[in-house]
Amino acid sequence: MNFKEHIRVIPDFPQPGIRFKDITTLLQKGEVYRAAIDQLAAYARTLQIDVIAGPEARGFVVGAPLAYALGVGFIPVRKAGKLPYESIQAEYSLEYGKDALAMHVDAIQRGQRVLIADDLLATGGTIATTVKLVEQLGGVVAGAAFLIELTYLNGRDKLGDIPIHALVQY
Known part of the structure; x- marks a missing residue:
């Protein structure tokens, strides 16, 4: 299936010069x-x-159904301050700003093999931060899976030798 046919590209969102890949379609x-x-x-x-x-947030709409399909658990990685239990957090940069992500301290057991799933691999900041949190809790990042990869932003470079799979590349 050509998934690219089902992704809407919106120019100048959220700011001029960015061509937002809208997966809602x-x-x-x-x-x-x-x-x-x-x-x-x-x-x-x-x-x-x-x-x-x-x-958060589009990683939920990819990761949760993927976890269901595989019969494994799903760990929501939330923006800082959104989790109700004790958590760890780390800052990261986006193409157009800064943010922080957090995970519960008991989300991953030492040695668990973790797949990181999200809608988009762009600069790699969000995913590299998620990798950092997983590893801080003793997990092993087995790979990363995306609907879309923006190859021109070189996000793979921030992820080292982690296996990466994307359905669509721009």
Whole structure:
């Protein structure tokens, strides 16, 4: 399936010069959304993972159904201050600003193999921060899976030798 046909590109959002890749047009088509999750699940099965971590918020709409399809747990990686229990956090940079992510201190057991799932790999800041949090809790990042990769932003460079799979590249 050509997933690119189902992704809307919005110029100058959220600021001039950025061409935002809108996945809502993919998500609203059940058969396309299912096909995307099925393809990511096929990739994830090769990694022998224990759990999936997805950064807020679009990582939830990729990671949670992927975890369900694989029969593994899902760990929400939230913006700082949003988790109700004791958590760890780390700052990161976006293409257009700064933010911080957090995870509960008991979200990952030492040695668990973790797949990080999100909608988009851009500069790699969000995912590198998620990797840092997973590793801080003793998890092993087995791979990362995305609907979209913006290759021109070189996000892979921040992730070292972590296996990466994206359904669509721009």
